[in-house]
Amino acid sequence: MTITITAFERSPDGGKGLARDTRVRWALEEAGQPYEVRLVSFAAMKQPTHLALHPFGQIPTYEEGDLAMFETGAIVLHIAARHAGLLPDDACARARAITWMFAALNTVEPPILDLVTARILEADKPWARQRLPLVIDRIRDRLGQLSARLGDADWLDGAFSAGDLMMVSVLLRLRASGILDEFPDLAAYVARGEARPAYRRAFEAQLAVNTGKAPTA
Structure with a gap:
């Protein structure tokens, strides 16, 4: 049975790998499973056809035979x-x-997403300047705890696993903020994830949607 996932017709990040379909693409690449992608516009995501797959009108969705997931x-x-x-x-x-x-x-991930909200969606609020340092402190606390647990290991628990796939995907959202660079071991951990051939294939496939260029072999 063919696996079909949905992805943004045009990703808000311009193909930097932050859209959540990249996580699913990466998992499928690691598992060696072929898949097809159905691109959806922001307007189509709110239509009944897509809402039947994802009640909150988001991406990605996953279809395989009679199974549909979000x-x-x-x-x-x-x-x-x-x-x-x-x-x-x-x-x-x-x-x-x-x-x-x-x-x-x-x-x-929650405090990291909170940073996006604080910097973009709430930037014009009168209390935004007071709230932002609190959000950043919460992120640093979490990263400090994660860094202590990772130590000098390559992965979180022995060999690479779906746990690392999700954690690297989450931490990637921090790269533009510069906060990740405050924790060199975590920055190196993310770089190891990005260096995996399966991740590169997933990233390039998502980037190709947004640039119109075919992924490299």
Whole structure:
């Protein structure tokens, strides 16, 4: 059965890999699974056809036979559970990898997204200048904790897993802010994720949508 995912017709980030379909593309590339992409406009995302797949009118969605899914974390977990390459065989190590997936989405990403909100959507508010340092402090606290746990290891728990895929994807959102550079071990961790051939294929495929250039081989 052909796997089909949805992605932005034109990504708000211009193809820098921050749109969440990149996470799904990366997981499919790591798992060696072919897939097709259906591009949707912002207008189409709010239409009944797309809302039937994603009730909140976002991307990505995942379709395979009779299965239709939304929410990036759930999609990546589904891919990882069905195909080798993203979760360890050992039951305990597998559980820890899934824990890191949830930690990336539920503990590390929220303050990072809050920074985007504070800098872009709330920049004109009278209290924005007072709130921004508080948001940045929360991010630094989380990164300090994550850095302490990672230490000098290459990955969060032994070999690369879906937990690392999600964590690297989340941390990438901080690159433009400069905050990630305050934690050299985490910056190096993200760079290792980006250097993976599967990530490069996913990134270039997403970039090609926004530049009109075919991905390199």
